[in-house]
Amino acid sequence: MTALPQERRVVTAIPGPKSQELQARRTAAVAAGVGSVLPVFTTRAGGGIIEDVDGNRLIDFGSGIAVTSVGASAEAVVRRASAQLADFTHSCFMVTPYEGYVEVCEQLAELTPGDHAKKSALFNSGAEAVENAVKIARAYTKRQAVVVFDHGYHGRTNLTMALTAKNMPYKNGFGPFAPEIYRVPVAYGYRWPSGPENAGAEASAQAIDMISKQIGAENVAAVIIEPVLGEGGFIEPAKGFLPAIAQFAKDNGIVFVADEIQSGFCRTGQWFASEDEGIVPDLITTAKGIAGGLPLSAVTGRAEIMDAAHAGGLGGTYGGNPVACAAALGAIETMKELDLNARAKRIEEVMKTRLAAVQEKYDIVGDVRGRGAMIAIELVKSGTKDPNPEVTAALAKACHSVGLLVLTCGTYGNVLRFLPPLVIGEDLLNEGLDLLEQAFAGV
Incomplete structure (x- = not known):
C-alpha cells in the first residue's frame, strides 16, 4: 500500500525541534483561529503511519478526521x-x-x-x-x-x-x-x-x-x-x-x-x-x-x-x-x-474487545460506542456520569507524547474518538491500543 515503514518510531520529544521551528514560522504567518490538535509537521504519511519532519513515526488513529480511510498515499x-x-x-x-x-x-x-x-x-x-x-x-x-x-x-x-x-x-x-x-x-x-x-x-x-x-x-x-x-x-x-x-x-x-x-x-x-x-x-x-x-x-x-x-x-x-x-x-x-467494509468491521472487533477491558478496569470510562472504525470512549468523573474533559485532554496528551495520534470530540469535550485508516495493519492497531492502556495507567 505504501513505501513508508509501518512501524512507530519516536526519536525526539513530540513535537521535535524541527516541528517547533516550523511552529514558530506558522505562528507568525498563519491566523491564530486555525488550530491544530498536535503541532508535529508531516512529511510523509501512508497506511497507519504519519512521519514528521524530525523523523518520528506516529500511529495514526485520526485519518485527518476520517478523510484518509484508504491511507494517505493510496496507490x-x-x-x-x-x-x-x-x-x-x-x-x-x-x-x-x-x-x-x-x-x-x-x-x-x-x-x-x-x-x-x-x-x-x-x-x-x-x-x-x-x-x-x-x-x-x-x-x-x-x-x-x-x-x-x-x-x-x-x-x-x-x-x-x-x-x-x-x-x-x-x-x-x-x-x-x-x-x-x-x-x-x-x-x-x-x-x-x-x-x-x-x-x-x-x-x-x-x-x-x-x-x-x-x-x-x-x-x-x-x-x-x-x-x-x-x-x-x-x-x-x-x-x-x-x-x-x-x-x-x-x-x-x-x-x-x-x-x-x-x-x-x-x-x-x-x-x-x-x-x-x-x-x-x-x-x-x-x-x-x-x-x-x-x-x-x-x-x-x-x-x-x-x-x-x-x-x-x-x-x-x-x-x-x-x-x-x-x-x-x-x-x-x-x-x-480491499473490501474495506470488512476491514472496518475487523477494526471494530479488535477495538471494542480491548476497550471493554479498559472500561472494566477504569470507572472513568462511562461508555464505549460506535461502529466499524468510528469508535469512541466517553470519559466521566468517577462514580458519576458527569463529563470529564480534563482527563480526556490528559489522555490525548499522554498518547501524543509516545507517538499515538488520537482526537477528542463531544459536546462536553469528554470523548476520545478513534478513526484509524481502514488499511491500518492489525499489529499497529494493537500497539496503538497498548499505548492507550499505558496512558490510562499513567493518568
Missing part, C-alpha cells in the same frame, strides 16, 4: 490523480465538462442506499454539500424551515454554523446566524434520562411533537441528521429513532437528509451508516472519505428532488475538480478491491 488515488494532473488540472465543469465528474456521480448512484433513480452534484467541502442539500430541499418543497438535532455538527460556514449544535469553538462570536433553523432532541442513549432502552421511542416522539407544535410539519423543507453523530461524540442514535424520524419526514413531504460526511464510505463497516437500520435517505451528503484526501464533496439523492433547482442554481468554480474526481475514483477502487 490507486496517487496513480489516477497524477494521470489527471498531467492531462489538465481544471476546466470548470460549468464551462466545459469532463468524464470524471460524471463517473463519480454514477458511482455515487450505485453505492448510496436505495434503488431509485439518483443524481448528484459535486462540491468542495462537507459544509458546501450540506448548504446545497438545504438549497435543493427548499427548491423542491417550496418550504423554508430546516430541522436539525442536539449534538449535531454540519460545518463552519454561516448556514452550517446555524445547523451545528455546539457553540465553542464553532459559533462563538460569529453570528448572526441564518434563520428558520430549529433544533430538536436526539436519542443519546448513554445520557437519556430513562435509559438507552427507552431513548429511541421517547426521543423520536419528543422530536416529532416539537416539529409538529413549534414549527408545523407543513413548513419544514428538510430534516438533517448524521446517522452516527460525529463531532457531537460519536453518538449512535438509539435503535428506532432514525426510522421513526425518516417515516415522519416521508409522511409529511419533508426531505430526509442523511449527513454521511464523517460516517460514509466504509467507515462504519457499511458503505453508508444509514444502511444499519435500512434508512433510505432522500438526499445524502458525502465528503471526507470520498477522495483519499483531495477536496471533494457531493449531494446525492432522488432524481426528482435533485432536479428541483433551476439550471445554474447549483455549482461553483472548483466543484468536482477533475483531479479530485480522479482521486475519488481511485479511493472507491481501493475500497472495493
Whole structure:
C-alpha cells in the first residue's frame, strides 16, 4: 500500500525541534483561529503511519478526521490523480465538462442506499454539500424551515454554523446566524434520562411533537441528521429513532437528509451508516472519505428532488475538480478491491474487545460506542456520569507524547474518538491500543 515503514518510531520529544521551528514560522504567518490538535509537521504519511519532519513515526488513529480511510498515499488515488494532473488540472465543469465528474456521480448512484433513480452534484467541502442539500430541499418543497438535532455538527460556514449544535469553538462570536433553523432532541442513549432502552421511542416522539407544535410539519423543507453523530461524540442514535424520524419526514413531504460526511464510505463497516437500520435517505451528503484526501464533496439523492433547482442554481468554480474526481475514483477502487467494509468491521472487533477491558478496569470510562472504525470512549468523573474533559485532554496528551495520534470530540469535550485508516495493519492497531492502556495507567 505504501513505501513508508509501518512501524512507530519516536526519536525526539513530540513535537521535535524541527516541528517547533516550523511552529514558530506558522505562528507568525498563519491566523491564530486555525488550530491544530498536535503541532508535529508531516512529511510523509501512508497506511497507519504519519512521519514528521524530525523523523518520528506516529500511529495514526485520526485519518485527518476520517478523510484518509484508504491511507494517505493510496496507490490507486496517487496513480489516477497524477494521470489527471498531467492531462489538465481544471476546466470548470460549468464551462466545459469532463468524464470524471460524471463517473463519480454514477458511482455515487450505485453505492448510496436505495434503488431509485439518483443524481448528484459535486462540491468542495462537507459544509458546501450540506448548504446545497438545504438549497435543493427548499427548491423542491417550496418550504423554508430546516430541522436539525442536539449534538449535531454540519460545518463552519454561516448556514452550517446555524445547523451545528455546539457553540465553542464553532459559533462563538460569529453570528448572526441564518434563520428558520430549529433544533430538536436526539436519542443519546448513554445520557437519556430513562435509559438507552427507552431513548429511541421517547426521543423520536419528543422530536416529532416539537416539529409538529413549534414549527408545523407543513413548513419544514428538510430534516438533517448524521446517522452516527460525529463531532457531537460519536453518538449512535438509539435503535428506532432514525426510522421513526425518516417515516415522519416521508409522511409529511419533508426531505430526509442523511449527513454521511464523517460516517460514509466504509467507515462504519457499511458503505453508508444509514444502511444499519435500512434508512433510505432522500438526499445524502458525502465528503471526507470520498477522495483519499483531495477536496471533494457531493449531494446525492432522488432524481426528482435533485432536479428541483433551476439550471445554474447549483455549482461553483472548483466543484468536482477533475483531479479530485480522479482521486475519488481511485479511493472507491481501493475500497472495493480491499473490501474495506470488512476491514472496518475487523477494526471494530479488535477495538471494542480491548476497550471493554479498559472500561472494566477504569470507572472513568462511562461508555464505549460506535461502529466499524468510528469508535469512541466517553470519559466521566468517577462514580458519576458527569463529563470529564480534563482527563480526556490528559489522555490525548499522554498518547501524543509516545507517538499515538488520537482526537477528542463531544459536546462536553469528554470523548476520545478513534478513526484509524481502514488499511491500518492489525499489529499497529494493537500497539496503538497498548499505548492507550499505558496512558490510562499513567493518568
